Amino acid sequence: MGKVAIIGVGQSAFVRSYPGSVRELAFEGFKEAMQDGGIKASDIDASVICSAPEYDKQRSPAGVLAEYLGLNPQPTFYVESLCSSSSMGLRTAYALVASGLHDVVAVVGFQKMSEISSAESQERMGRGADIQWESPFGTMMPAYYAMHAQAHMARYGTTSEDLALIRVKSGTYGQGNEKAVYRKGVTLEMFSQPGTAMSGPIASPLRVGDCCANADGSSCIIVASEEKARAFSKKPVWIMGLGSATAPVNMAGRDSLSGLFVARASAEQAYRMAGVAAKDIDVAEVHDCFTIAEMMAYEDLGFARPGEGRDLIRSKETYKEGSIPVNVDGGLLSKGHPIGATGGSQIRTIVLQLRGEAGGMQVKDPEIGLIHNIGGVGLYGNVTILGR
Amino acid sequence: MSEKKEADVRFSKFGTVSFTSLTKTNDFIDYLEQGKLMGTRCRVCGMVFFPPRADCYGCLSSDMEWFEVAGTGKLVSWSTLRYAPVGFEGDLPYSIALLDYGDYKVFGRIAGDLTDDDLKVGMEMKAEVNHLPNGQINYVFRKA
Numbered sequence: 001m002g003k004v005a006i007i008g009v010g011q012s013a014f015v016r017s018y019p020g021s022v023r024e025l026a027f028e029g030f031k032e033a034m035q036d037g038g039i040k041a042s043d044i045d046a047s048v049i050c051s052a053p054e055y056d057k058q059r060s061p062a063g064v065l066a067e068y069l070g071l072n073p074q075p076t077f078y079v080e081s082l083c084s085s086s087s088m089g090l091r092t093a094y095a096l097v098a099s100g101l102h103d104v105v106a107v108v109g110f111q112k113m114s115e116i117s118s119a120e121s122q123e124r125m126g127r128g129a130d131i132q133w134e135s136p137f138g139t140m141m142p143a144y145y146a147m148h149a150q151a152h153m154a155r156y157g158t159t160s161e162d163l164a165l166i167r168v169k170s171g172t173y174g175q176g177n178e179k180a181v182y183r184k185g186v187t188l189e190m191f192s193q194p195g196t197a198m199s200g201p202i203a204s205p206l207r208v209g210d211c212c213a214n215a216d217g218s219s220c221i222i223v224a225s226e227e228k229a230r231a232f233s234k235k236p237v238w239i240m241g242l243g244s245a246t247a248p249v250n251m252a253g254r255d256s257l258s259g260l261f262v263a264r265a266s267a268e269q270a271y272r273m274a275g276v277a278a279k280d281i282d283v284a285e286v287h288d289c290f291t292i293a294e295m296m297a298y299e300d301l302g303f304a305r306p307g308e309g310r311d312l313i314r315s316k317e318t319y320k321e322g323s324i325p326v327n328v329d330g331g332l333l334s335k336g337h338p339i340g341a342t343g344g345s346q347i348r349t350i351v352l353q354l355r356g357e358a359g360g361m362q363v364k365d366p367e368i369g370l371i372h373n374i375g376g377v378g379l380y381g382n383v384t385i386l387g388r
Numbered sequence: 389m390s391e392k393k394e395a396d397v398r399f400s401k402f403g404t405v406s407f408t409s410l411t412k413t414n415d416f417i418d419y420l421e422q423g424k425l426m427g428t429r430c431r432v433c434g435m436v437f438f439p440p441r442a443d444c445y446g447c448l449s450s451d452m453e454w455f456e457v458a459g460t461g462k463l464v465s466w467s468t469l470r471y472a473p474v475g476f477e478g479d480l481p482y483s484i485a486l487l488d489y490g491d492y493k494v495f496g497r498i499a500g501d502l503t504d505d506d507l508k509v510g511m512e513m514k515a516e517v518n519h520l521p522n523g524q525i526n527y528v529f530r531k532a
Contacts, residue, residue: 127407136402138484142471144467150465151465202469252494
């Protein structure tokens with residue numbers, strides 16, 4: 001089995017409300033990836049389209065997007081795993097290329113969340129959990145992650161201020177990311193003073209500042225066989241390891257709420273496949289849909305021991321100059337979280353880092369990068385390891 | 389049961405807003421109306437399920453019996469919502485929680501008269517059937 005590379009990456013700006021249709025939104029990320037890869041639509045053998053359902057009205061978006069992007073008559077696949085859809089799309093593309101079935105595959109993620117209200121969006125996201133036994137109680141994503149925060153605090157003594165420090169780091173880097181929806185700095189005072197931007201309660205113990213914003217956006221990753229990668233690209237980035245796992249949808253089926261099983265299982269698989277360990281990772285993108293999600297990621301990925309994630313953020317080890325830079329593009333907390341596009345945006349950031357093309361957010365000479373992308377409340381997990 | 393061919397939609401009574409009407413575990417609702425919170429146990433291999441299931445993934449049997457969720461469970465975690473999804477605005481503020489009964493865990497709501505100050509991870513709580521103002525039914529957790 002030959003190696004598989006990423007030869008092109010792109011994303012639209014992530015915005016609160018995109019002034020166009022879903023296909024037009026998808027075109028933006030696709031165009032940037034095609035120009036980045038220096039290829040034409042006729043060079044692509046298949047597409048994998050990724051999004052979560054029920055935000056816009058289009059059913060079976062894969063066929064519609066394939067036509068709009070100039071990818072007829074090539075086959076197209078539709079892949080969905082909520083917030084980790086485009087990482088699952090990358091896994092699908094890897095399998096298609098490694099098997100020899102296709103040589104070049106475009107993974108296109110998109111989401112246009114602004115067609116519905118924020119409360120409707122919470123209802124949709126809540127139904128990405130157990131609709132028979134949990135949703136009738138009025139569940140939503142912030143509350144599920146809040147339960148994880150409460151459990152983490154009770155077990156390890158993590159504080160709300162520790163979580164706020166993660167948002168402060170996000171703000172530090174979000175300011176410099178021209179694709180981010182939230183581009184202002186964040187201070188601890190914005191959390192501590194009642195009535196300020198970050199302090200409003202959402203679901204205890206999480207506050208407004210602990211939560212990422214809904215957004216509209218698209219992303220695109222071009223995956224190629226080793227032969228095609230060497231023909232098309234001067235700087236291919238190689239897929240070294242992939243891990244993926246599922247867990248019971250109902251919280252009643254979880255062993256613990258102070259970490260995510262799917263993240264630990266996916267990380268273990270990806271590290272083994274890549275032949276590396278946590279200490280070898282030079283830069284990481286983790287799924288910080290909430291501050292607690294990044295804290296748990298530090299521990300689930302092995303960057304810190306269980307319960308010691310707070311020491312990483314307190315000592316700024318996850319800042320750009322630290323021992324393990326995490327989300328130095330601002331993460332979901334600053335970029336916004338257009339569900340189906342998010343994984344592709346995370347992958348794009350790591351590819352740019354490994355090529356040395358990350359501009360103001362560039363960390364020093366990274367060789368190996370990691371992407372942690374979670375779907376639902378730890379329902380789906382994907383960890384991807386990339387190398388130069 | 390009635391001989392009528394009408395669909396058995398008892399489960400549409402579950403919770404503030406139910407998203408499921410037809411399920412083979414519809415008797416769950418009848419038990420709630422009798423004041424009992426029930427799970428299922430596989431008669432073939434003995435595997436215990438909460439929430440209840442009609443089918444056992446352990447041995448592929450569909451021969452299940454009901455058992456009552458009795459005694460107390462430890463509070464694994466909870467969260468009090470100040471913002472709600474569509475359809476639940478009238479319930480605010482409310483808390484969702486998970487109890488650990490040892491052999492199984494139960495997800496549900498905290499009783500409406502308890503606040504964050506009354507709760508602590510690890511405390512013993514018990515489940516109790518709760519009738520909602522709109523004619524719906526669910527269960528809530530109270531201090532044991």
